[in-house]
Amino acid sequence: AYNEYMKVRPIDEVKDKKALFISRNHRRMSVKTIQAMVYKYLEKIGLDSQGYSCHKLRHTAATLMYQQGGVDVRVLKEVLGHENLGTTEIYTHLSSEQMKNAADSNPLAKIKPKKKD
Template identity: 40%
Template sequence: MAHLTNIRKSGSGDGARNRSLPAIRLFFKVMIEFGRIELNPAIEVPKSKVEKNRVPVYIEQSNLGDLLQLVNSKYRTRDVTILALMSYCGLRVGEIHRLNLTDFNEQARQLAVLGKGRKWRYIPLPPTLIELLKQYLTERLQPRRSQESAFFISRLGRRISKRAIQDVAEKTFDSFKQTNLQYKDVTLSSHKLRHSFATNLFATGKVDLRTLQELLGHADISTTQIYTHVNDHAKKEAMMTIQPILPRNLHQYQ
């Protein structure tokens, strides 16, 4: 079905596709009950197989600076700030969209984020990001309505849309892949920046799983555990560099 195909093309995983499928089936079921259609076309659509414990796609810490440097748009400071909050704070597209002026507390040096399930989390901000947010606010576009509280404003003077946020990421990814060929065949999306934040942070070895869960706003720590497998992958790669030198003719000592 077209909608499920678009979910995959947008860079979302098979899990997101599988979560949409029951809602689509229910929609067509209701349509049948109202006599609008006779058959449910979604009944035979299978769920995608989700690979468990799959290492998430991410951008290495050393390459994130290259990505932000390549932002090239009329509203560059705004767009750099958007990508930086996803890359270095783990914000989702919807969280960027919902962000309000009052959510940035410069005095407390933190950002209040309204996440999934209407739950708030509070992210401490490093000095570099505080300065970036302050710089953006000096260039923030004039909203059409004086009472508009959105942190990020579109060129039309309204709260920036989720689609516009994704466009910022996608255009930057196109440029990034041209200069960073190791990512040429990697599927990158705005959500992969959230993966990059979590993966790079956990890989430092200075952050425990519980803290990472709080920063990401995961309701269940099992969701956060996917990032532990990055360390497993790194350990495997490290061990493969070892070339043991063993004694010859071991059988003569037996």
């Protein structure tokens, strides 16, 4: 989706070349504008903003990228724009199944202790 968007994203007269989303004025879209868009589309699909927020959507996306998408936590840190890795580690809470799978994949997990005589 990112690559497709970048093909149509405005380039000329853009003030902030690092900005992903650009306003009609060729400036970085403000947080308030993005929030308003999210709430508008939540309402449009029949979900009111009660129980939903930009923060929850961001957190959910980051968690899914990490837990199911296999995105490295350092890459996730950059995507989210965090300065400190500790902030990003909030998204790395592992499920008990993930912990069991990790333990089972350890080569040492297959070694059986010798029985004592």
